[in-house]
Every structure is written in structure tokens, then in C-alpha cells.
Amino acid sequence: MDIDLQQRGQLDYVPTYEAMQSFTNERDMGPTSQVRDQLWICEHPPVFTQGLAGKPEHIFMPGDIPVVQTNRGGQVTYHGPGQVMGYPMIDLKRAGYFVKEYVYRIEEAVIKTLFHFGVTGHRVSGAPGIYVRLDDPTGHAPLAQRPQHGAANRSDPDFTGLGKISALGIKVSRNCTYHGVALNVAMDLEPFSRINPCGYAKLQTVDLSTIGVQVSWQEAADVLGHKLATYLAP
Numbered sequence: 001m002d003i004d005l006q007q008r009g010q011l012d013y014v015p016t017y018e019a020m021q022s023f024t025n026e027r028d029m030g031p032t033s034q035v036r037d038q039l040w041i042c043e044h045p046p047v048f049t050q051g052l053a054g055k056p057e058h059i060f061m062p063g064d065i066p067v068v069q070t071n072r073g074g075q076v077t078y079h080g081p082g083q084v085m086g087y088p089m090i091d092l093k094r095a096g097y098f099v100k101e102y103v104y105r106i107e108e109a110v111i112k113t114l115f116h117f118g119v120t121g122h123r124v125s126g127a128p129g130i131y132v133r134l135d136d137p138t139g140h141a142p143l144a145q146r147p148q149h150g151a152a153n154r155s156d157p158d159f160t161g162l163g164k165i166s167a168l169g170i171k172v173s174r175n176c177t178y179h180g181v182a183l184n185v186a187m188d189l190e191p192f193s194r195i196n197p198c199g200y201a202k203l204q205t206v207d208l209s210t211i212g213v214q215v216s217w218q219e220a221a222d223v224l225g226h227k228l229a230t231y232l233a234p
Helices: 013-026 099-116 190-194 217-231
Strands: 004-010 038-043 047-050 067-069 077-079 083-089 122-124 127-133 162-173 176-184
Touching: 004 217, 013 038, 013 067, 013 083, 013 176, 038 217, 077 190, 083 099, 083 217, 099 127, 099 162, 099 176, 099 217, 176 217
Parallel strands: 004 038, 047 067
Antiparallel strands: 038 083, 047 077, 083 176, 122 127, 127 162, 162 176
């Protein structure tokens, strides 16, 4: 059963969060379910969202931007105009893969989206999300600290020379996913300086425009939506 891809434009965060919860709590699950998985693509007005592991000290100057406590994994992040949000609501049992592979597939969709725009995205061991080399965003040299089979996750990733361009925060309830992934396209990045993004001090956040890629929000949204729908298929 294919995924129901919905381009939803700009949406307030809290009603979107509540709608994802309702859809997930009320859906039928399992191999016989006729409820299609959904993928919402949208953007939000400025908001800080705090994950279950989030620590208040990572938000030091919210100012006029609201802070919303959520039930996703991870720490604090910022959402705002010029950022594409992808919210996959997938029945993992029916799709036939587990959470670790689900995260890998989301990250792969982001990497392929960046590649579409000529940018090389990287994984960092122990730090979910996608990163770019600030001095060579189009170069293909692999990171030494990329995840490698059989190697232990680093507890202290080194972000020197890297910028985070995509953040990931998910929730799995009764084998069904919600929350999702953010890709920074052309944002006001100043609010990221008011927090430790994803709990990391001095982690630089970038967007496509910062690294010289001029692309509209809608074009990036179309590509990311297509890549997510492709890579999350059963």
C-alpha cells in the first residue's frame, strides 16, 4: 500500500502535533489494515520544541518564541519558516522494518535530497541527523566519525567544521511512527543561537542558502517528500 503524501503548507505546530497523535492513536494497524500510511510535508511559524530527554538548561533565551514540550525523542530544536518538515506516519509492522532501519531510511532520504541540490550530507556516529562540511559542502570525502559497522557509537561527537542541516526526532507508539524530520532550506538561523541545538553546545546550524544553494521552499519540499515516500516504502 503506497504512502499518502500530503503537501500541507504552513501549519501551527501544536494542532499539527495533536493531529499526528490522534491519527496514530485511532488508526487500525497490522497486515490487514486498510488505513494508508501518511506523510505530511509542511512548515511552521517560529517554535522551539523540547523532546522527552530535553533539559531546560539547553534553552537559555527563548524570547518571544514559544517552547512546546513534546513526546518525541531527543532534545530541543527550533522550527520556523524556510524549513521543510516531514512527518511520516508509518505502520512499521506492516512496512516490515524496525526503528533503527526507519531512522536510517529517513536519513538516506535527506542525503539523497541534498545530493539532488549538489550537496553532500553526512551521518555522524552517535548524533542523529544530517551534517555538511562547512568548508566543502559539495565534496564527497567521507567523515572519519561516520557510523561504521561493528564500531561503538561515539558519546562525544566532534562537530568541528560541520554544520547541522537536518534534525530528526521521532515517536513510535504501537509500532506506528509520528513526529519526523526537519530540513533547513532558507531560514532565519538566529533562534538556533538561543539554544544548544539537539543538546550540543556550539553545534552550528546551517541551511541550504548558507552554503550557497538557492532553492525555493516548495522545490525542496517536493524533492524531500518524494525521497521520503520512496525510501520509506515497505
